[in-house]
Amino acid sequence: MPTLAPSDLAFVPFVSVANMMRLIHRIGLREMLVGLAGYIEADFLRWDAFDKTPRIAAHAPEGVIELMPVSDGRCYGFKYVNGHPKNTRTGRQTVTAFGLLAELGNGYPVLLSEMTLLTALRTAATSALVARHLAPKGADTMALIGNGAQSEFQALALQALCGITKLRLYDIDPRATEKVMRNLSGQGFEMIACPSAEAAIVGAHIITTCTADKNHATILSENMVGAGVHLNAIGGDCPGKTELAPAILARADVFVEYPPQTRIEGEIQQMPEDFPVTEIWQVIAGRAPGRRDAAQITLFDGVGFAIEDFSALRYLRDQLPGTDFCEKLDLLADPDDPRDLFGMLARAQ
Amino acid sequence: MPTLAPSDLAFVPFVSVANMMRLIHRIGLREMLVGLAGYIEADFLRWDAFDKTPRIAAHAPEGVIELMPVSDGRCYGFKYVNGHPKNTRTGRQTVTAFGLLAELGNGYPVLLSEMTLLTALRTAATSALVARHLAPKGADTMALIGNGAQSEFQALALQALCGITKLRLYDIDPRATEKVMRNLSGQGFEMIACPSAEAAIVGAHIITTCTADKNHATILSENMVGAGVHLNAIGGDCPGKTELAPAILARADVFVEYPPQTRIEGEIQQMPEDFPVTEIWQVIAGRAPGRRDAAQITLFDGVGFAIEDFSALRYLRDQLPGTDFCEKLDLLADPDDPRDLFGMLARAQ
Incomplete structure (x- = not known):
């Protein structure tokens, strides 16, 4: 029936x-x-x-x-x-x-x-998982450039998984930085609002860029990035949208999720098609080296993968x-x- | 606040x-x-x-x-x-x-x-829209081979848009045919349950095949299809799943939705890559001929397009x-x- x-x-x-x-x-x-x-x-x-x-x-x-x-x-x-x-x-x-x-x-x-x-959380969790393999030893200071919707999650994931306790914050809109400082107060961070991206990266072991403008911005130019840092670049994530000067990419060892996607969407869309990258899963699986020495610049060109x-x-x-x-x-x-x-x-x- | x-x-x-x-x-x-x-x-x-x-x-x-x-x-x-x-x-x-x-x-x-x-309805509506351009004049009889979930919707759409009033039904499972006859009773159809696909197509102006088996079945073999009919083949809709003998395709003029998809999924996956087809939108827009004469076999190789x-x-x-x-x-x-x-x-x- x-x-x-x-x-x-x-x-x-x-x-x-x-x-x-x-x-x-x-x-x-x-x-x-x-x-x-x-x-x-x-x-x-x-x-x-x-x-x-x-x-x-x-x-x-x-x-x-x-x-x-x-x-x-x-x-x-x-x-x-x-x-x-x-x-x-x-x-x-x-x-x-x-x-x-x-x-x-x-x-x-x-x-x-x-x-x-859930995407904000998984993006932050991925950044932290990757940084655990690539960040310099003893890293405790992160520059957070771009203080929008993703930034607090990035900070907390890098705190929980990598021991980051100091944040150096910058956004073109100071109110965004104020928002982060308000939201993360009492969460165990020492936070400094910086007047420029250049000021924010001083002394940082990890530099996270997560800005939202859809164009080829240069959030970081070549001479700003010193030896030994880990770059966590998550804002360059679609065609026509990048954050870093190509010269930084050339100096760094670049790690990606899935090369066929990242070459279209990531920071490396600015580079030749055969620009060398390492798949991050290979590092996590112990099949490829991650950070080799203290002077190396590592760059996670994160675009978010399925x-x-x-x-x-x-x-x-x-x-x-x-x-x-x-x-x-x-x-x-x-x-x-x-x-x-x-x-x-x-x-x- | x-x-x-x-x-x-x-x-x-x-x-x-x-x-x-x-x-x-x-x-x-x-x-x-x-x-x-x-x-x-x-x-x-x-x-x-x-x-x-x-x-x-x-x-x-x-x-x-x-x-x-x-x-x-x-x-x-x-x-x-x-x-x-x-x-x-x-x-x-x-x-x-x-x-x-x-x-x-x-x-x-x-x-x-x-x-x-909604998919069952849009599939039926598409079949009927296409048949309005390709079916022979005065068509009132449709063979319905495969009496599963799509079949009643196909029958009602072809009735509403093309004037089909007689259904010749066949399914390998007679209970499926009984289901259709029960569901469509009182809806203005004359319905005949047939003992075979061959019996079902006798006298039919439109032949609709909508079976579900995922393999290269031969619901219709070459010598079964006579001149002048319109074939509405909607069951061959993914790689490895077809319903018609290749020889029927060779004798018919084939109309498709979107060739790059149909060549992978439709009946024409059995044919060479350059097998000639007509995009059905061209017919609807008056840019390509539909049915040219009473003897022509027309075939809508419908796979369902976005x-x-x-x-x-x-x-x-x-x-x-x-x-x-x-x-x-x-x-x-x-x-x-x-x-x-x-x-x-x-x-x-």
Whole structure:
């Protein structure tokens, strides 16, 4: 006897923004950053297991919408993400995102989630995971250039995973720097607001650039970067958007997530196609050297890769059982008889 | 003063399966099929305005998950869809889908919707739109081979748009045929259950094949197809999945949606790469001939293209104002100050 009520198969667990915030507070932001870094590391260690593709972008003069799919042969994930630097003028986020995890064997989604917050967390967790392998020994000071939506998460991840305790802050808008200092007060940082990028990097062991302008900006010029630092460049992440002078790239050893994507989107879009880079997973897996000496300039040209989102969604899914942090979304038509979609519709009348 | 309540920008209108069914009944299924065909036709007529890409597929032995993005420069849409023929064994749908429409200029989603039902409707509407241009004059009889989830929608669309009143039904499982006859009773069809595909096509002006097996099946062999018919082949829609003998393709004039995709997924994957095809939008726009004479065999090698989903989502969006057919989904993080994602999170504690 056909029933009208949808079966459990029809419903997809959904984590809203409100529930994501509850979850982060329940777990603790630092703990979650550490947990995410662990999942990302585990997936980087099985890099070859993934069916990888550069993200699929739709460009407009104002920005870009991207789909980032990836699969490990059992599980499938994708993220929808936009990047629109001028959005803040209309009160919108520069970057918003949501993502989905599905079973590859039957194609059914098993999780839909907000990913604006989760992306900020996984980006920071990735930066910290990478810095743990590339930053100079004893690094405790980070310059944070660009004090927008990503910056606090970067600071806390580098604190939790790499021992950063001093922040040297700069943004072209001093109010952004004030915001970071307000948000991070009482979090165990010594913070200094600097009048320029050049001032911010004085004495810094790690330099994080995360600015939002969509153009070939030169946040750092060649003579500003001294020996021995680790550059964590996460703001150059789409065609036409870079932050560093090419001469810095030429002096540094450059580490990337997925070269076919980074050569299009990252800082190295400014360099020849055969510019040498090292895949960061190789360093994490012990297959390629990371930092070789104290004088070396290392550069993580981070653009954000689909596997990191996949790891983040896996992490999220594993936190949900036994909690009320997800709703059930009536997303999939699921008739009693799979061949009788029409009958389900007819009976709903 | 920052508030805790999310702003309107944070919410994405969401059409659930239950609301899609309510909407279809409110509008009327035939009226909706006609409406969808109108939107698809309008978008086919501005074909060059679209930024097109073949769908992005993740393959497993059991099936495929695909993303189908497209943009007209102002609006962006994508569909998530799976195809897993063996899903019915575990009570799941072979094909499920959902989709999203966004503003390309700011990247914010404006509609998220179930698309399992909507895909069945748009596929049927596309078949009917195409048949209106290619079917022989006075066609009133359709063979429907494969009586699964798509079949009733195909029948009703071809009835509403092309005047089909007689159905000759065949499926390897007689219960599927019984299901169609039960579902379509009282809908103005004369229906005959046939013992074989060969029997089903006797006297048919239009032959629709929509079977689900993922292999190179030969639903129709060469000597079965006589002169003058229109073939509406919608079941051959991914690599390794075809329904027609190559010799039929060689005898027919073949019309397709988007050649780069159809050559990979459609019936013509069996043919050489330079096998001649006509883009169906050219026929609809009057730029290429459709049916030239009564003896010609025309074949629509339909695989489903992203523009059709885009049209369907546009249609859906235009039906929603003033109704309660959508919910508000808390999908986008939207802090008061776009640069203060962290502050929004902190205040939620």
